[in-house]
Amino acid sequence: MTYHMAIDIGASSGRLVLGTLQDGNIKLREIHRFANGFHERDGSCFWDIDYLFGEIITGLEQAKAQGIEQCTLGIDTWAVDYVLLDHSGHRIQEVYAYRDRRTEHAMELLAEEISPATVYGKTGIQQLNFNTLYQLFVHDREELSRTDSLLMVPDYLYYLLTGKKGNEATNASTMQLLNLDTRNYDTELLELLGLRQEQFPGLIEPGVELGSIRPELMEQYHLPECRVIVVATHDTASAVLGTPATKGRHAAYLSSGTWSLLGVELEQPLNHAQAMAANYTNEWGAYGTFRFLKNIMGLWLIQEVRRLEGNRYSFAELAELAASAEPFRSLIPCNHDRFLHPEHMIEEIQRACEQYGEPVPESIGQVARCIFDSLALSYRSYLEELEQLTGQSIDLLQIVGGGAHNELLCQLTANVLEREVSAGPTESTALGNLAVQMISSDVLPDIKEAREVILNSFDIKYYKPEPVQDLGRIVERWSKLNKTAEAGTIK
Structure with missing residues (x-):
């Protein structure tokens, strides 16, 4: 039997859910659940990203203790929030939460530089003042100048696990920085933010395998051997995939x-x-x-x-x-x-x-x-x-x-x-995460079949x-x- 682990982290909670395909039906087992939420400090809102990564490790250790020796693994989280890394791969500062009030007037300020209609024509992304575009527009420019890599939150968690950088496409699109025609970061928008193309790792499509968990983590903790697969890392993208x-x-x-x-x-x-x-x-x-x-x-x-x-x-x-x-x-x-x-x-x-x-x-x-x-x-x-x-x-x-x-x-x-x-099903996000892992592993042929299986597996x-x-x-x-x-x- 092949095991698949969905790491699904939302704004209020996270969990590790084990999925298997048995007799044509998907079976789920929750391995670990933990709380999440941003905290306020000095008038700003931040996520505790180290805590979240620690809970991932705890959940994987629990899976190993329950007899899971090998599995595939995929991560999804909420959208729009990002992590800035320096040339040594270390975080430059804490991770802002999208509900932080620093972006309250960002849309109006950016509109003085470029029209909202032009931005929408380029990206097709709705105007929400917490989009990454507006967060970066008001972000400290000195910190941005020191940034070697900008990763979205789930991609940063992948990086901590594997040491490999990339930004998965379904979540990267929520940044309001991707051009629909070129299917890449829009150069004009990057210039307005004072950022360069090379500061953004390449886009990765769901289904790509990143490899194994870093050896030093395997030595430090009792973890299963994991094939780490990039899923649709935006939780909504996974939820849509998991719709029957x-x-x-x-x-x-x-x-x-x-x-x-x-x-x-x-x-x-x-x-x-x-x-x-x-x-x-x-x-x-x-x-x-x-x-x-x-x-x-x-x-x-x-x-x-x-x-x-x-x-x-x-x-x-x-x-x-x-x-x-x-x-x-x-x-x-x-x-x-x-x-x-x-x-x-x-x-x-x-x-x-x-x-x-x-x-x-x-x-x-x-x-x-x-x-x-x-x-x-x-x-x-x-x-x-x-x-x-x-x-x-x-x-x-x-x-x-x-x-x-x-x-x-x-x-x-x-x-x-x-x-x-x-x-x-209520577990649609975890199911969409698992579906990509199963398709990538040739357990299921395609998303059409996966949705049929989901329909038949749940009330x-x-x-x-x-x-x-x-x-x-x-x-x-x-x-x-x-x-x-x-x-x-x-x-």
Whole structure:
């Protein structure tokens, strides 16, 4: 039996998941799980990258202790954040977290140097103030001048394991620095940042084998013998790969976690003016595809509510409290920048409701219900945009990732969308990571077959839409609320 290890690290947690193919089905076993989160120091937000690497080593040691002598290994993480290395291969400084407030005005500043339309035409990447392009634009220029290599976070973890440098293409595309025509770093954008092409290691496609773990690590720790394979290192790219086959349905995906990513897979990018105006992105996917999608604030909202409540409620309990609250009582423009990293999420939600003329939620159940109702309405709005931009009608929304556990949100989404929703698998990111390893190892022939296997290996729950009283008025109210928020006006 061949073993495959998915190292899947998100903004709030990470885990090592062992995958095998047995009797035509994929079997998963979680080996190790650990918490993650940025910390604040001197007004800035940073990741503890050494801690994350230490947890990878701990997980691999646990795998060895459980009898795993050999395996393949792949890493995926969140996008856009980067590591600067000097000529000795050492980090120049700590790793900034994308929620750091240093980029609040970066888009406006860069727009004085180059028009957003030009950037979008080159890269096809949506305008988000935490994109790597804007992070680098405000980064200390002296540190950039000392940089020998810039690696994205998962590629840095690969480097620590193997000593080999490269930037995997699906994640590198989120930097907003790759040119769609040349399929390389855009020289004009690099010049604006004061950077050079040679500071960026070459792009690597998913499926490339890097080799083995460095001998000194093998000597220091009790690790399995690993064939290290570059997977789709952006967790959303892996989640899309891990989305099950649809049996002829016209489907869109919703990768639901800290962020909600709603989109479709395309063979060609859509980087025209209408796509830019709607702020859709064309991230590179594995196997010659593009992920045409919209970033939505996602379960970060409820994660922060839970944290502020001292984690005394589970996510399931928060969903139960929301289910008992009045539906559509309070709504927020949940994709507004004000919710990206507020000082206090609950108070920010209450303040937004007061400013936009919505009833202020008081109880935790009302706050949670406000979040879930608003997310479902945002999914409807963006799915309709997606159909208009692509010319594709969609009759099924596939929710994958942790949000597939939330039965209330899944049913709400089906009701508001007025179309069927499928939920699962929740482990889509790990499955997409494993799928690339299995294809690279000739265990599976291609991604089409991998998705068929995923469909047959896991229980998928389907939600039929149920009528919502006065849905048209609710949708109109939510639309007006968002227009008010976009205009920067309050009632």
